[in-house]
Amino acid sequence: MKKSSARIIPVLVITVLSFLVSAVAVFADTPQLTLERIDEVVTKLMKEKNIPGLSIAISMPGKTIEKSYGVANKEHNIPVVKDSVFEIGSVSKTFTAIGILMLQEQKKLSVTDRLTKYFPQYPQWHDITLKHLLQHTSGITEMTETEPFKDNQQKDWTPREVMARMAAEPLDFEPGQTAAYSNVGCIILGLVIEKVTGISYGDFLNERILKPLGMNHTMLGSTSAIIPGRASGYVYTGKLMNAPFASLVLPYASGGMTSTASDLIKLTKVFTAKALLNKKSVSDMFAPVRLNNGTEFVLPGSTLNMTFGYGLDSIMAGKRVIPAKTGGISGFNSFFAYFPESGTMVALTANLDNSLESLVILTDALFGLKTE
DSSP, rough: OOOTTTHHHHHHHHHHHTTHHHHHHTTTTTOOOOHHHHHHHEEEEEHHHHHOEEEEEEEETTEEEEEEEEEEEETEEEOOOOBBEEEEEEEEHHHHHEEEHHHEEEEEEEETTTTGTOOOOOGGOOOTTTTHHHHTTTTOGGGSTTTTTOTTTSSSOHHHHHHHHHHOOOOOOOOTSSSOOHHHHHHHHHHHHHHHHHHHHHHHHIIIHHHHTTTTTTTOOOSOOOTTTTTOEEEEESSEEEEEOOOOOTTTHHHHHHOOOOOOOOOOOTTTTTSOOOOHHHHHHSSSSBBBTTOOOOOOSSSSEEEEETTEEEEEEEEEEEEEEEEEETEEHHHHHHHHHHTTEEEEESHHHHTTHHHHHHHHHHHHOOOO
């Protein structure tokens, strides 16, 4: 959730996922991948793009592929392994959305609830619902473009400090009028989860989502906690360097999690309604944004259209919706895509800043997809 990522994430999503429209046909059948082919493509790309370390996990019905490459820490020459832990940035939003939908199924809240039900001290947000926050249609201005957060993302700003500061800003647009990517929405949703459950967001995440899914290497991250297997983040500017420090407290429920590619593909259980959510909730999560005027929000791209789901960046391929999510934070990038027709899920994590394009190239090379 570094400063540059907030406004360009929709563009990055289009770039990273531009292959997905043609991918539907490919993924309709189980991809015939060999470990040798994966090794060849990944090692070549990592050398060309100066990526220190990378993990890829692919979940298909009856088959799972998990591979790791390179180094998690360059200075100590520690290799990336299956359980190496990467910061996943905005992929965290998917988990927050799952939490909200779980609580709705338990009738503890509704996505149509107004924000003022939980925070009456902000009457200016009376017309904003939880659904608006989930789908980036609230109109709340982006925090990474607002001081004091814009130029001080190293500080551990608390979620309540973020909410209070952003409440002082006028809305960019009427709620539901359009959509614009926002990190603030899921920060507020994390606080809603705390209010409804009476426990911290981190405890809720761990006890209600991660443990049931067996995601043993995933957590709400911390720069101070000792996290076994934590990878270091890097930037490449002619030479490889340590990435600038960025707080994981500030992004919170919007971008503060750490995980592994192997853990992320376990979300397949959620997306197939086999764990945590029922089929209706999954359908709601995947559904495209519908604006106040009744039209679906579409962010046009050169080769595809995109919309937002609940905590997702969804690709609109004709009548198909391909749920996906990208994540970026200082020194790290991550990405997953889920193909409902085949039940296939792909997840990648890398410890290089601005490496999303490389993840596209890798996927294109492995699956023979076009990224035009």
